[in-house]
Amino acid sequence: MTNHIDGNKVADRIKAELHSCIETLEQNDVTPGLATVLMSDDGASETYVSMKQQACDDIGIEGFHIEIPADAPEKRLLQRIEELNADPTVHGILVQMPVPDHVDESAVLEQVDPLHDVDGFHPENVGRLTTGNPRFKPCTPHGVQKLLEAADVDTEGKNVVIVGRSNIVGKPMMNLLVQKAENGNATVTVCHSRTEDLAAKTRQADIVIAAAGVPELIDESMLSEEAVVIDVGVNRVDTDTEKGYELVGDVEFESAKKKAAAITPVPGGVGPLTISMLLHNTIKAAALQEDVAVDLP
Numbered sequence: 001m002t003n004h005i006d007g008n009k010v011a012d013r014i015k016a017e018l019h020s021c022i023e024t025l026e027q028n029d030v031t032p033g034l035a036t037v038l039m040s041d042d043g044a045s046e047t048y049v050s051m052k053q054q055a056c057d058d059i060g061i062e063g064f065h066i067e068i069p070a071d072a073p074e075k076r077l078l079q080r081i082e083e084l085n086a087d088p089t090v091h092g093i094l095v096q097m098p099v100p101d102h103v104d105e106s107a108v109l110e111q112v113d114p115l116h117d118v119d120g121f122h123p124e125n126v127g128r129l130t131t132g133n134p135r136f137k138p139c140t141p142h143g144v145q146k147l148l149e150a151a152d153v154d155t156e157g158k159n160v161v162i163v164g165r166s167n168i169v170g171k172p173m174m175n176l177l178v179q180k181a182e183n184g185n186a187t188v189t190v191c192h193s194r195t196e197d198l199a200a201k202t203r204q205a206d207i208v209i210a211a212a213g214v215p216e217l218i219d220e221s222m223l224s225e226e227a228v229v230i231d232v233g234v235n236r237v238d239t240d241t242e243k244g245y246e247l248v249g250d251v252e253f254e255s256a257k258k259k260a261a262a263i264t265p266v267p268g269g270v271g272p273l274t275i276s277m278l279l280h281n282t283i284k285a286a287a288l289q290e291d292v293a294v295d296l297p
């Protein structure tokens with residue numbers, strides 16, 4: 001019987017656990033603040049940013065939403081980030097990716113003060129993650145760990161195949177899973193667009209984490225019996241429905257669920273955890289900057 005892992009349920013539990021941290025901060029006259037910066041014409045980015053701001057409202061984090069025209073010069077974005085770094089009411093800063101082609105992504109990520117970098121994308125925070133002493137775990141990979149934990153899937157000694165090598169999911173996911181730590185200690189293979197015979201690799205996996213951004217790339221034929229399947233895909237496929245698109249994962253869900261011991265859906269799987277772990281990192285940033293001890297879940 002396949003275990004359908006309910007991301008919304010796990011995300012709601014984590015948000016409930018975060019409430020006590022917010023109360024501790026309030027008792028110390030601290031209101032955590034998260035600034036989201038959007039410089040994009042992409043509809044998906046607007047959706048995600050509004051979801052993040054809504055989640056902040058729900059939990060009591062003060063949200064600041066900044067929009068910069070997609071055709072503005074790069075220096076306008078860099079200057080705005082500099083102002084946010086210096087704003088005492090802002091503890092977390094997230095610049096929604098992707099940024100426009102004319103903007104240097106690395107320059108943007110390095111402009112965010114590492115103590116405000118709630119994505120965990122700043123090189124200093126990537127370095128701390130890879131050396132096993134993370135300040136901020138990137139939200140989606142950390143959310144995947146929370147889903148595996150909730151599904152009682154132990155990663156120790158398991159063969160994990162990550163499909164995708166992005167800086168925001170694949171690579172940090174690999175780093176978290178190889179660490180000598182709880183929810184780590186796995187043997188990890190990272191596959192990507194140049195991998196030969198992908199199916200041969202994924203069929204060896206106890207756990208498959210699909211984060212390639214390719215709609216329905218993984219199907220039943222590519223899985224071992226009782227594999228655990230985590231679908232990180234958030235692909236918008238155009239349809240003639242009212243919404244104009246449907247959200248499709250990197251896994252062909254109806255096919256994969258025939259073989260998987262546990263599987264996450266899209267939507268309703270990893271996405272909600274990305275949001276919850278962003279709230280987690282924002283609370284951690286406020287606690288660090290304001291020197292308040294909180295007991296994070």
Ligand SMILES: Nc1nc(=O)c2c([nH]1)NC[C@@H]1CN(c3ccc(C(=O)N[C@@H](CCC(=O)O)C(=O)O)cc3)C=[N+]21
Nearest residue numbers: 048094095096097098119139234267268269271272274
């Ligand atoms: N600096 C930065 N940090 C990010 O964390 C970041 C980013 N840029 N750029 C884009 C990706 C994507 N991302 C998602 C967040 C929530 C859902 C989510 O909650 N999705 C819902 C469905 C939402 C819908 O209906 O479209 C679900 O899967 O249930 C999905 C994707 C964060 N990202």
